[in-house]
Amino acid sequence: MEKRWCEGVIIGSLLFLFCVGTLIVVIDPFFHYHKPLKSLAYRINYERYQNDGIVKQFDYDAMITGTSSSANFKTSEMDKLFGTHAIKVCYDGGGFKEIRENIERAIAANPDLRIIVWGLDYNVLFINPDYTGYKEYPTYLYDDSIINDVNYIFNSAVLRKSLSNLIYTIKGGHTTTFDEYSNWTKAYNGTFGKTNILKKYKRPEKREIQTYREPDTENVEKNILSLVKANPDKEFYFFLTPYSILVFDGYNRAGILRNYLLWEKEVIKMILPYENVHFFSFFDEFSMITNFDNYRDKGHYHERINSYLLECMATGKHRLTMENYEDYCQREWDFYTNYDYDAIYKK
Amino acid sequence: MLFNSYTFIFLFFPIVLFVYFRLGESRRSDWANVWLVIASLFFYGYWEVSFLPLLIGSILINYWISGGILSGKESGNVQRQKIFFGLGLTFNLGLLVWYKYMDFFIRNINLLGGDIPPLHLVLPLGISFFTITQVLYLLDCYAGVAKDHDFVNYALFVSFFPHLLSGPILYHKQMMTQFRDETLRRPNWGNLARGLSLFIIGFAKKVVIADSFISYVKVGFDKPESLTLISAWLTAIAYMMQLYFDFSGYSDMAVGLARMMNLEIPINFNAPYRASNLITFWQRWHMSLTNAITACVYMPVLRSFKKMTFGAVVFSSFVAFFVVGIWHGAGWKYVAFALLHSSGIVLNHLWRHYHWWMPKTLGRVLTLLVVLGGSVLFRAESFRLAGKMFYAMIGGYGMGMSLPVTKDAQMLSLSGIQFPLMLILAVILVIRCPSSNELIKRKPSYTSMVGFAILLGYSIIHLSSITEFLYFQF
Numbered sequence: 020m021e022k023r024w025c026e027g028v029i030i031g032s033l034l035f036l037f038c039v040g041t042l043i044v045v046i047d048p049f050f051h052y053h054k055p056l057k058s059l060a061y062r063i064n065y066e067r068y069q070n071d072g073i074v075k076q077f078d079y080d081a082m083i084t085g086t087s088s089s090a091n092f093k094t095s096e097m098d099k100l101f102g103t104h105a106i107k108v109c110y111d112g113g114g115f116k117e118i119r120e121n122i123e124r125a126i127a128a129n130p131d132l133r134i135i136v137w138g139l140d141y142n143v144l145f146i147n148p149d150y151t152g153y154k155e156y157p158t159y160l161y162d163d164s165i166i167n168d169v170n171y172i173f174n175s176a177v178l179r180k181s182l183s184n185l186i187y188t189i190k191g192g193h194t195t196t197f198d199e200y201s202n203w204t205k206a207y208n209g210t211f212g213k214t215n216i217l218k219k220y221k222r223p224e225k226r227e228i229q230t231y232r233e234p235d236t237e238n239v240e241k242n243i244l245s246l247v248k249a250n251p252d253k254e255f256y257f258f259l260t261p262y263s264i265l266v267f268d269g270y271n272r273a274g275i276l277r278n279y280l281l282w283e284k285e286v287i288k289m290i291l292p293y294e295n296v297h298f299f300s301f302f303d304e305f306s307m308i309t310n311f312d313n314y315r316d317k318g319h320y321h322e323r324i325n326s327y328l329l330e331c332m333a334t335g336k337h338r339l340t341m342e343n344y345e346d347y348c349q350r351e352w353d354f355y356t357n358y359d360y361d362a363i364y365k366k
Numbered sequence: 367m368l369f370n371s372y373t374f375i376f377l378f379f380p381i382v383l384f385v386y387f388r389l390g391e392s393r394r395s396d397w398a399n400v401w402l403v404i405a406s407l408f409f410y411g412y413w414e415v416s417f418l419p420l421l422i423g424s425i426l427i428n429y430w431i432s433g434g435i436l437s438g439k440e441s442g443n444v445q446r447q448k449i450f451f452g453l454g455l456t457f458n459l460g461l462l463v464w465y466k467y468m469d470f471f472i473r474n475i476n477l478l479g480g481d482i483p484p485l486h487l488v489l490p491l492g493i494s495f496f497t498i499t500q501v502l503y504l505l506d507c508y509a510g511v512a513k514d515h516d517f518v519n520y521a522l523f524v525s526f527f528p529h530l531l532s533g534p535i536l537y538h539k540q541m542m543t544q545f546r547d548e549t550l551r552r553p554n555w556g557n558l559a560r561g562l563s564l565f566i567i568g569f570a571k572k573v574v575i576a577d578s579f580i581s582y583v584k585v586g587f588d589k590p591e592s593l594t595l596i597s598a599w600l601t602a603i604a605y606m607m608q609l610y611f612d613f614s615g616y617s618d619m620a621v622g623l624a625r626m627m628n629l630e631i632p633i634n635f636n637a638p639y640r641a642s643n644l645i646t647f648w649q650r651w652h653m654s655l656t657n658a659i660t661a662c663v664y665m666p667v668l669r670s671f672k673k674m675t676f677g678a679v680v681f682s683s684f685v686a687f688f689v690v691g692i693w694h695g696a697g698w699k700y701v702a703f704a705l706l707h708s709s710g711i712v713l714n715h716l717w718r719h720y721h722w723w724m725p726k727t728l729g730r731v732l733t734l735l736v737v738l739g740g741s742v743l744f745r746a747e748s749f750r751l752a753g754k755m756f757y758a759m760i761g762g763y764g765m766g767m768s769l770p771v772t773k774d775a776q777m778l779s780l781s782g783i784q785f786p787l788m789l790i791l792a793v794i795l796v797i798r799c800p801s802s803n804e805l806i807k808r809k810p811s812y813t814s815m816v817g818f819a820i821l822l823g824y825s826i827i828h829l830s831s832i833t834e835f836l837y838f839q840f
Contacts, residue, residue, distance in 0.1 A: 025559050
């Protein structure tokens with residue numbers, strides 16, 4: 020009996036694992052093996068678990084990426100404006116490194132990809148190029164190794180997600196659209212505007228203006244330019260995320276505003292020469308930047324701003340070129356170095 | 367490598383077991399022990415290969431030292447015995463002090479005005495266990511109790527992978543006779559069944575129950591000021607459950623693995639949270655450590671007294687449990703933990719000695735409160751945070767009920783109703799369920815076969831989970 024018992028336990032557990040694994044592979048909630056099944060509705064709401072599967076398995080010829088600043092873009096609008104079939108894969112709190120790696124995997128997996136729209140977060144341009152927002156990533160989903168897929172197919176949380184997709188389908192749900200995916204507008208409804216923002220914002224202490232030093236552009240070189248150079252056949256639409264005037268207030272209080280504006284100019288000079296780059300900045304649309312109704316905090320803007328950015332990118336408005344960037348930088352300098360930041364706080 | 371990992375379960379252990387029995391059934395069955403030594407060193411090195419020389423070096427040096435003591439015993443050379451024994455104690459305790467306590471001493475010297483740069487040494491995994499195992503062996507050699515000096519068996523005794531990282535602490539007397547017994551190197555289906563069931567129970571305790579509390583406990587202990595009274599107590603109790611199920615689960619796995627190889631190693635837990643007093647608690651919690659400290663500290667201190675008085679017993683208990691406390695780590699919170707338990711033990715002795723009134727239920731509650739207090743000290747990152755946790759537990763940050771969900775939380779594996787349900791399940795198991803050892807004594811049946819098969823599969827799928835990436839505020 021004991022021998023039979025041992026054999027029964029081993030075989031029984033292997034059978035259990037086989038059933039679980041099969042269910043997960045068939046449903047594949049993270050699209051690691053295949054596209055979403057047409058007969059199932061999938062909730063797409065786990066960026067770092069699903070983005071990789073999306074870029075490898077879905078059909079698309081354009082992608083929108085970035086951090087939460089890009090999360091409110093609507094791919095339906097992009098498709099109308101650019102004539103594309105786009106996806107959106109954003110990384111909340113992400114650094115350039117993980118976004119670049121995802122784009123590389125997309126390019127490797129999808130030869131049809133021709134347009135990449137990437138919102139470059141203004142405040143992380145000059146940070147450590149290897150910065151990642153989190154300690155643990157499901158790297159077993161990012162590689163082609165089958166061996167470490169045990170972490171995926173024998174995973175209780177993935178099993179729950181698979182089963183919840185089944186239940187969601189039965190209840191009449193639909194697969195999350197890319198307009199909806201990562202979009203945080205509804206969650207922050209009612210939190211826009213000056214009063215709400217200033218409640219959350221802590222104005223930094225005033226410091227002396229720092230002397231100029233050369234910018235550390237390794238993040239830009241390693242994570243942006245390397246991509247651009249390696250893929251001359253892809254069109255890159257970069258834009259500096261249009262943070263609110265409060266960000267500039269913060270830089271001004273910290274004594275780094277002038278440096279930052281000069282560094283921005285250096286980055287523009289680095290990126291512009293490439294023919295496959297369309298580079299945009301909206302910091303000279305001062306009425307937008309200073310209108311707090313557009314923001315829920317000092318950096319996150321309403322989805323109508325995302326729509327406006329897409330329209331500009333399609334028409335070329337606010338595009339920086341070798342011919343106009345000096346004028347842009349000068350307008351920017353004149354405005355932000357002379358702005359009355361204290362007036363923001365006056366009632 | 368940990369027991370609760372895909373590599374261990376699907377690759378390492380099946381291969382080790384298969385080869386062990388194949389060698390055991392061959393003409394040179396002693397190679398089975400050599401194989402276990404190799405496997406154990408591989409197991410240790412898999413975690414961090416740079417520490418493998420430390421383990422090997424410790425084994426070789428202690429083997430040489432024990433050889434010196436034993437040759438002194440043979441020749442009747444007491445001086446030689448004393449020198450080698452002293453050398454052994456100095457080496458082993460020195461190693462432990464160096465890696466575990468040096469930075470603590472440096473920090474405190476610097477607080478008093480010193481300027482010594484900290485060493486920032488990484489604590490080698492298992493160093494406390496393989497050091498104390500060898501100290502006990504040297505003690506037994508010195509006392510004339512240990513005589514076995516085969517190198518392979520000694521190396522296996524120290525490095526045996528089921529016990530190497532987290533105990534139980536082994537005794538040479540119990541192990542050496544087993545290592546010598548050739549009949550144990552052949553498969554025994556009874557032991558395989560009991561070992562497998564104990565492993566599965568331990569595995570489930572660790573990955574299904576203990577690990578489910580990790581993120582909830584982390585959130586609470588990282589920011590105790592966000593906790594109200596009830597949530598503070600829930601967090602502390604959750605940690606008590608996490609600690610028990612994690613440690614006892616790992617011990618069950620260790621005992622189960624050894625049993626599958628026909629080797630009996632000491633059990634480490636016997637329903638400690640059902641103890642009605644602190645002395646009984648420590649006789650049921652990490653039992654091998656209590657026994658080791660009794661042999662290494664309590665008995666020598668007690669024997670140093672001329673008369674065996676109650677005071678001598680109390681003092682020896684205090685010292686022994688103080689050592690138990692600081693053995694767990696280097697820091698003032700461990701000193702506080704040590705003081706809490708050693709004072710509690712002294713009080714317990716007084717209660718027993720003077721036969722003061724103590725109903726069983728009250729005794730259990732008080733014991734659990736002391737253990738809870740010790741757990742808070744143990745878990746908190748610092749003395750200061752432990753203090754904040756205690757303050758939260760008396761309602762210092764608010765009364766009422768709130769789950770410690772903060773905007774800074776990075777991971778939440780349990781939310782909503784799941785956490786209270788898991789906590790209730792854990793408490794019920796602790797209070798009502800038979801201990802693991804009692805469970806495996808039951809005869810195998812088809813029902814238990816199905817149950818354990820599902821439990822094993824269910825536990826395996828709990829090795830991986832999903833991390834919720836909650837966005838930091840801008």
